[in-house]
Every structure is written in structure tokens, then in C-alpha cells.
Amino acid sequence: MCGIVGHIGHKNSVHVVLEGLKRLEYRGYDSSGVCFKNEFGNLTLFKKTGKLHNLKNLLRGVNLSSNSCVGHTRWATHGVVNDQNSHPHLNDTISIVHNGIIENAAEVKKDLISEGLQFKSDTDSEVFLGLVHYSVRQGMSLFDAVSRSFEKVQGNSAFVIQEKSSNQILAIKRGAPLVCGLNFKTNEVMVSSDPYALVGMVDQIFFPEDEVVCCLTGEKDKPITFYEKNGELSERYVSKKQECGLEPQEKGEFEHYMLKEIHEQPGLIRFLEEYYFLGAGKEVLKNVENEKPSRIQLNACGTAYYAGLVIRNFIESINRIPVSAELASEFRYRDPIFQESDLGLFISQSGETADTLAALNLCVERKVKTYSLVNVEGSTLSRLCDQNLFIKAGVEIGVASTKAFTQQVLTGRIMAESLKGTPSYGELRTKFSLLAHRLEVLLSQVDKIKKIAEEIYNYKGFFFTGRGQYFPIALEGALKLKEIAYVHAEGYAAGELKHGPIALIDEEMVNVAIIGPELLEKAVSNVEEIKARRGVIVILGPKDRKDLEALSDHYIPLNFDGLEELSPIYVNVANQLLSYYMAKFKGTDIDKPRNLAKSVTVE
Ligand code: M6R
Numbered sequence: 044m045c046g047i048v049g050h051i052g053h054k055n056s057v058h059v060v061l062e063g064l065k066r067l068e069y070r071g072y073d074s075s076g077v078c079f080k081n082e083f084g085n086l087t088l089f090k091k092t093g094k095l096h097n098l099k100n101l102l103r104g105v106n107l108s109s110n111s112c113v114g115h116t117r118w119a120t121h122g123v124v125n126d127q128n129s130h131p132h133l134n135d136t137i138s139i140v141h142n143g144i145i146e147n148a149a150e151v152k153k154d155l156i157s158e159g160l161q162f163k164s165d166t167d168s169e170v171f172l173g174l175v176h177y178s179v180r181q182g183m184s185l186f187d188a189v190s191r192s193f194e195k196v197q198g199n200s201a202f203v204i205q206e207k208s209s210n211q212i213l214a215i216k217r218g219a220p221l222v223c224g225l226n227f228k229t230n231e232v233m234v235s236s237d238p239y240a241l242v243g244m245v246d247q248i249f250f251p252e253d254e255v256v257c258c259l260t261g262e263k264d265k266p267i268t269f270y271e272k273n274g275e276l277s278e279r280y281v282s283k284k285q286e287c288g289l290e291p292q293e294k295g296e297f298e299h300y301m302l303k304e305i306h307e308q309p310g311l312i313r314f315l316e317e318y319y320f321l322g323a324g325k326e327v328l329k330n331v332e333n334e335k336p337s338r339i340q341l342n343a344c345g346t347a348y349y350a351g352l353v354i355r356n357f358i359e360s361i362n363r364i365p366v367s368a369e370l371a372s373e374f375r376y377r378d379p380i381f382q383e384s385d386l387g388l389f390i391s392q393s394g395e396t397a398d399t400l401a402a403l404n405l406c407v408e409r410k411v412k413t414y415s416l417v418n419v420e421g422s423t424l425s426r427l428c429d430q431n432l433f434i435k436a437g438v439e440i441g442v443a444s445t446k447a448f449t450q451q452v453l454t455g456r457i458m459a460e461s462l463k464g465t466p467s468y469g470e471l472r473t474k475f476s477l478l479a480h481r482l483e484v485l486l487s488q489v490d491k492i493k494k495i496a497e498e499i500y501n502y503k504g505f506f507f508t509g510r511g512q513y514f515p516i517a518l519e520g521a522l523k524l525k526e527i528a529y530v531h532a533e534g535y536a537a538g539e540l541k542h543g544p545i546a547l548i549d550e551e552m553v554n555v556a557i558i559g560p561e562l563l564e565k566a567v568s569n570v571e572e573i574k575a576r577r578g579v580i581v582i583l584g585p586k587d588r589k590d591l592e593a594l595s596d597h598y599i600p601l602n603f604d605g606l607e608e609l610s611p612i613y614v615n616v617a618n619q620l621l622s623y624y625m626a627k628f629k630g631t632d633i634d635k636p637r638n639l640a641k642s643v644t645v646e
Contacts, residue, residue, distance in 0.1 A: 044644045045130070045142035046070055046116035047221075048240045049203045049212045051261035052231035056112035057102075059233070063240035064095055064114050069300070069440040070237065071640035072116035074129035077102075078138040078205060079112035086138050086207050090115075090129035110261075113205045113212065115140040118640045121148065122165030132169045134176050136207040137185070141168035142236050143200030143219045144645050151195060171202055189213050190256060190272035199397055199645065203234055214257040219644050220395045220423060223249040223257050223267055224285060230266045232259040237642075238285075238421060239438065245285050250421060252279040281426060299633045301441035301527070305619050306486055308449050309479040315435050315450060316475040319457050320468050330430055331414075331461035336386035339364055340379065340411065342371040342402040343390035344643065346444040346522060347451060351390045352515035353611050354416075354455030361459045371402035372646070379405070387413040390455070392439055392447035393642040394422025401646075403427055416454050418447050432458055441634050442641045443527050445619050448519065449612050456609070478609045481602060482616055489620055495581060495597040496624030502579060503551035505530060506544065507618070508537035510566050512611050513557040520555060520618035527626040527636050537569035548576040555621070558584035558591065559610045560603050570594060583617050 046067030050059040057079050064075055075098045076090025089105070091097040095116070115130035121144070122128040131138040145151070148167035155173040156162070162169050174195055178188035185206045193202070199218030206213075214221055214234045224233040224245030233241050234257060238248055249267070251257050255277045256270045269277040297303035318324040339358060343351045348370055355366040367379075371389075375398060387406035391399050394417040403424065406413050415428040418436045425431045434450035453475065460466040505524060509517035518534030525532050535544060537556070548554070554573045558566045563585070574580055574594060584591045586600035599617055603610050626633050 044070070044118045044640045044642065045140075045236065046072060046240070047113075047140050047142055047201060047203050047234070047236040048115075049113040049140075049205070049214065049234040049259070050231065051111050051210070051212060051259055052229065054108045054110060056109045057107040059231075059244060060112040060114035061095070061099065063233070063235060064116055066240050066242075067116055067235075067237055068095060069442065069635065069641055070116070070118075071442055071635055072118050073124040074117045074126070075115060076117075076129045076131050077112055077114040078131040078133055079107070079109040080207070082106055082108060084207070086133055086136070086205065088131060088133045088138065090126055090131065092124055092126055092129060111205060111210065111212065113138060113140050113203050120144055120645060121167040128164045128166050130168060132164060132166070132172045134172065137172060137176055137179065138205045139168065139172045139175065140203050141171060141200060142644060144198045145170055145196045145200060146198035147196065171196055171200075175204060185209060185211070185213060186256065186258070186270070186274070189215060193217075193254070193272070201236060210260060212259045214251075214259070215254065216251065217253045218397065218400065220642075221251060221257070223251065223259065225249075225267050230261050230263055232261045232267045234259060236644075241285060248283055248285045248421070250281045250426060255279050281421070283421060299441065299623075301443055301445060301623055301633050304439060304441050304446045305616065305623065307437070308446050308616060309482045309486070311436055311446055311450055312453060312475055312479040312482070315453055316472055318435055320472055324433075327430065327432060328457070328461045328466075331432070331458055332464055332466065334386065334462060335384065336364060336412075337384045338382060339366040339386050339388050340381070340406065341366050341368040341388045341390070342374050342399060344371050344396050344398050346448050346519060347390040347392060347396075347399070349515045349519040349522070350448050350451035350455065351388075352518070353452045353512060354390070354459070356512050357456050357459040358462065362462045364462065371396070371398040375401040375405055381406075381409045381411055385411050387411045388416070389413065389424055389428060390416045390451050391422075391424050392418045392436070392444055392451075394419045394424035395642045395644050397644050397646050400424060400427070414458075416451050416458070418450070442636055442639050443523055443622075443633070448615065452612055453609075474606070474609055477605055478612060481606060481613055484602070485613070485616060492599060492617065492620045493624045495599065496621055497628055498597065499553050499579065499581065500528065500625040500628040502553045503531075504547065505532035505553045505555060506540070506548075506573075507532060507534045507555045507557065508540065508566075508569060509557035510537045510562040510569075512561055513559050513566075513614065516557050516611050516615045516618065519615060520557065520622070523619060523622040524625060526639060527622055527631060527633050528629050529631055529637070530625075530629075537566050540569060541572060545572065545576065548573050548578040550577040550579065553579045553581060555581045555583065555618070556595075557614050557618070558582055559614060560585065560607050567591070567594070583614050
């Protein structure tokens with residue numbers, strides 16, 4: 044959701060913050076802004092709706108030399124998208140940026156108005172500024188004002204606060220991501236909602252726990268200090284060396300990150316195989332081999348949830364352990380029944396999805412052991428789970444998740460093998476190699492998929508259908524198309540269409556039928572039913588099937604030989620390409636689709 048970057052340094056703060064905001068663009072935003080201490084020591088504010096270049100235009104000709112700056116990319120929750128509602132929010136002496144939602148904002152605002160405070164925006168965020176400002180006016184230090192104000196706001200949030208009179212930036216969070224960083228040579232300090240903003244700028248990164256007040260000064264003896272809200276020094280943070288490099292995040296020869304990330308998949312599969320079967324991941328698998336859960340509670344959102352459905356099928360058929368797979372946003376508000384020796388399994392690319400973290404907290408409260416399949420190492424999810432199986436997908440920039448899905452499913456498959464207790468990793472390695480090879484072949488022959496995309500992208504609506512292990516792939520295919528091509532698409536279990544949705548079928552509707560070796564004949568019958576109602580048929584199915592070719596208007600032949608078990612991933616990559624090219628023909632903003640954020644850190 045919203046991106047935060049703050050910096051204290053040597054005259055270069057605005058530039059560092061703008062570079063950080065640029066890196067956070069991939070998360071999705073609708074406006075941006077910076078507030079910095081100018082040459083006269085005053086806080087000066089610039090903010091603008093639209094892309095970052097609008098803000099940069101506004102800054103043209105301005106003296107940007109500054110030792111302290113906070114910046115923000117906004118993804119609107121409270122208040123429409125306009126300049127005034129953009130962040131930072133500033134009164135004369137204090138500025139704040141915010142990521143999250145203040146649930147009791149209306150109530151607190153009413154109280155502050157009755158105390159004579161005025162508000163410039165419709166945001167919940169400005170309410171926090173009001174609280175801090177009010178407390179400072181009553182004589183409190185900034186530290187106390189922030190600590191007290193934070194206790195008064197409900198909901199998950201991260202705030203970064205800058206004050207004119209002191210050369211410090213404070214930050215505090217609850218249930219929202221926050222990371223601080225320090226450059227040992229220069230004593231520059233940074234804070235952000237995403238470690239990616241800090242790459243190459245700092246040597247050490249720090250992840251504070253909830254309610255810890257981070258105090259950034261950039262001073263030689265105490266550049267960054269962590270406190271409890273009562274002012275005592277805090278040790279509730281994790282510190283690690285900043286290791287990730289920037290290079291792999293460039294687009295290279297590809298027009299979009301999404302396309303690049305689709306093409307990275309064969310290499311990543313080989314990397315995952317090496318990591319778990321030959322490298323450091325071996326140690327983790329030894330722990331998994333000793334687990335004997337009686338049931339698995341699997342939780343995730345969006346694409347990660349669909350990966351979870353494939354993993355559920357693996358675990359239930361291989362391990363005969365019942366898996367209850369749920370959308371984390373629903374699970375968190377139910378009153379689920381936990382049993383002794385349940386295992387909570389959480390799947391996430393970012394490791395920061397608010398609903399997934401809330402589901403995790405529910406398991407932690409009930410003392411259920413927790414595992415993650417997560418990409419971002421050091422993310423909140425990875426810090427809170429008892430055991431992490433990292434999916435090793437590298438940084439995923441495209442808002443539409445592609446390579447993370449593949450790596451999640453495969454890591455889940457590895458986990459299922461380990462849960463056997465006496466795993467046969469050798470066979471699995473062969474399957475991984477074959478999958479990587481088949482994907483390479485598919486990716487070298489994209490022209491056919493591109494041509495089909497060109498012919499169908501303007502149709503009214505799309506039904507992605509699949510049965511058995513291809514049902515989650517139908518759901519994922521429809522999600523991908525919706526989010527990047529802005530067309531209505533539904534993922535459906537092929538056998539369910541006749542229970543209602545078939546009423547929608549006419550010559551303006553496309554059925555993308557995912558047909559693999561499993562339940563093939565039944566899936567074909569379902570396509571016949573749609574064909575009989577004049578729907579346009581696209582089949583992703585086994586090669587050399589003249590009957591399927593004849594039945595379809597467009598046929599994408601796939602070589603499933605020897606790949607049966609991992610075939611959902613194979614077909615899914617074909618789906619990813621289809622969606623990508625349809626979006627390209629529609630001319631949408633593929634890497635940063637409208638209204639979406641890469642990491643959904645609010646409910
Ligand atoms: O970071 P997470 O994997 O927890 O994110 C979950 C969903 O928000 C994410 O998969 C979303 O559905 C993607 N935009 C799908 O492409």
C-alpha cells in the first residue's frame with residue numbers, strides 16, 4: 044500500500060528519498076510528496092497527485108539541499124485522490140507520513156476539532172498529526188507526543204514523524220511494515236515501509252517490533268536508537284546486514300517487469316532445486332521431516348491462496364494429512380476450531396499482507412505451530428513464523444504475481460515430500476528439471492499465444508475453467524487477466540458451470556479451458572456444453588489431440604509427458620503469457636495496474 048521513505052544525511056536527503064520513492068513505485072500509488080528542512084531550517088512541503096514525475100516537475104528549480112526529508116507514495120483509503128489528501132501532512136512545525144488505517148479517526152477528529160484544531164484534508168492520517176501537534180502544544184516533547192498519540196489511534200499503521208526544531212525523525216508502527224537502516228561510513232539513517240528503498244544506501248537494517256519508537260538522528264554517537272514508549276531503551280528489533288543487491292531488479296531486454304519475471308521462472312526453479320536439495324535449504328527440510336501434524340490450516344490471499352489450493356492437493360494426496368485452505372481475510376474473523384498438533388501454514392510473496400498476518404496472529408494466540416512459504420526474507424511473516432521455507436523467487440516487481448506463484452507451489456511440493464519423513468528427493472529433482480526445461484520451450488514459442496491474445500482481447504467476458512488440480516489454475520488465470528487487462532473474467536470449476544453461470548454464455552464470451560491429463564474426458568464434455576451455446580473456445584491442452592483442436596477456436600498444445608504432477612505450474616505459465624499479451628494489446632499499465640498495490644498492508 045502506501046510507501047514511506049525518510050532520510051537524515053548530508054544535504055542529499057531529498058534526492059535519496061526521491062530515489063527510494065521511485066523504487067517503491069512498483070507497489071502501486073496514486074500520488075506522492077516530500078517534506079524537507081530547507082536552507083532556512085523550515086519544513087517545506089511539495090505533493091502532487093499522479094505519477095512521481097508530477098512531483099519532480101513541481102520540485103524543478105527548488106533548492107533541494109537538505110539534511111532531513113520524509114517522502115510518501117499514497118494509495119488512497121480515506122479521502123479521494125487529490126493534492127490535499129496526499130502525504131506528507133504538515134503544520135508549521137511537524138510533518139507526518141502514514142501507511143495504514145486509523146479506524147477511530149472520525150471520533151478522534153471530532154474531539155480535536157472541539158479543542159480548536161483545524162484540518163486541511165479528509166484523510167485519517169492527518170488526525171495523527173493533529174494528535175501529535177496538540178500534545179506538543181500542551182508542552183510534551185515530540186517523543187512523548189508521538190508515544191501518547193499512538194496509544195490513542197486504533198488499527199494497523201506505521202507513522203514517520205519529522206519535527207522542525209529537533210534534528211530527528213521518529214517512526215512507530217503496529218501491524219504494518221517498517222524498516223530502518225544505517226550507513227556505517229556516513230552515519231546516514233533511513234526509514235521505510237519496504238527494505239527495497241534502502242538497498243545500496245545502508246549497511247545494516249533494523250526491523251522494529253510493534254510499538255517500538257525508532258529515533259533517527261544521524262548523529263555520530265547515536266545515529267539510530269530504539270525505545271519503548273515509556274522512554275526506556277528497547278531491544279525489540281531484529282538487526283541484519285543489508286545484503287540484497289539492486290542489479291536483478293532491472294528490466295533488461297524486457298518491456299515489462301511482468302514479462303521478465305515470467306521468463307525468469309525456469310532459472311528460478313533450478314535455483315530452488317539447488318537451494319533445497321544441495322544447499323542451505325537442506326537444514327530446513329530436516330526440521331520438516333520431523334513434523335507430524337494431524338491437520339494443516341493453510342491461509343493466504345490472492346495468488347498466494349491459489350498456490351495454496353494446489354499445495355493442499357499435494358499434501359492431501361501425498362501425506363494424507365487433511366488441509367483446510369482458507370482466505371486469510373475470512374479465516375481471521377471466523378472462530379476456527381484448532382486441534383492439538385495442527386500446523387498453521389502461511390503463504391505470501393511479500394510477507395506483509397495484513398490479512399495473512401492477522402490469520403497468523405490468530406494461530407499464534409492459540410499456540411499453533413506456524414510455518415511460512417514466503418519470498419521476502421526478513422518480512423514480518425518470516426519473523427513471526429516458527430519455521431520459514433523461503434521460496435527464493437528474488438524481488439518481484441510486477442504487481443501481478445507470476446514467479447512467486449510457481450515458487451510457492453514448488454516449495455509446497457518440497458514440503459509435502461519432507462513431511463513424508465522418508466522423502467525421495469531424487470525423483471522430485473528430476474521432475475523439477477523437466478518442468479524447467481518444458482517452460483523454456485514454452486517461453487521460446489510465445490508467438491502462438493500472442494496471436495491468440497490479439498484475436499480475443501476485445502471479447503466481453505472470460506470464463507477460465509478447470510477440474511481437479513487445474514481448478515486453482517483457472518482461478519489464478521482469471522485473476523491475472525482481471526488485474527492487468529481490466530476485463531471481467533471468472534475462474535470456475537468446469538463441472539459447476541451448468542449450475543448457473545452457463546446462462547451467461549453467448550458468442551461474446553470466451554471459455555479458456557484448462558485441460559490437463561487429469562479428468563481430461565470430463566473437462567472436454569464441459570467444453571462441449573459451452574461450444575453448444577456458441578461460446579468462443581480457447582483450449583490449453585495436451586499436444587497432438589486432433590479432437591481438442593477441432594473442438595476449439597484456438598488451441599494451445601502443451602507437452603505434459605512425464606510432467607503430470609507439476610503440470611498445473613506448466614499450464615499456469617501459458618495462462619500468464621495469455622494475460623500478459625492481452626493486456627499489452629489493450630495498452631494497460633501492466634506492471635502497475637490501476638487501483639492495485641503490490642503489498643496489501645491494510646485490511
Ligand atoms: O504478498 P502476498 O503474496 O501475501 O500477496 C497476496 C495478494 O495480495 C497477491 O497475490 C495479489 O493477489 C496479486 N496482485 C496477484 O497477482
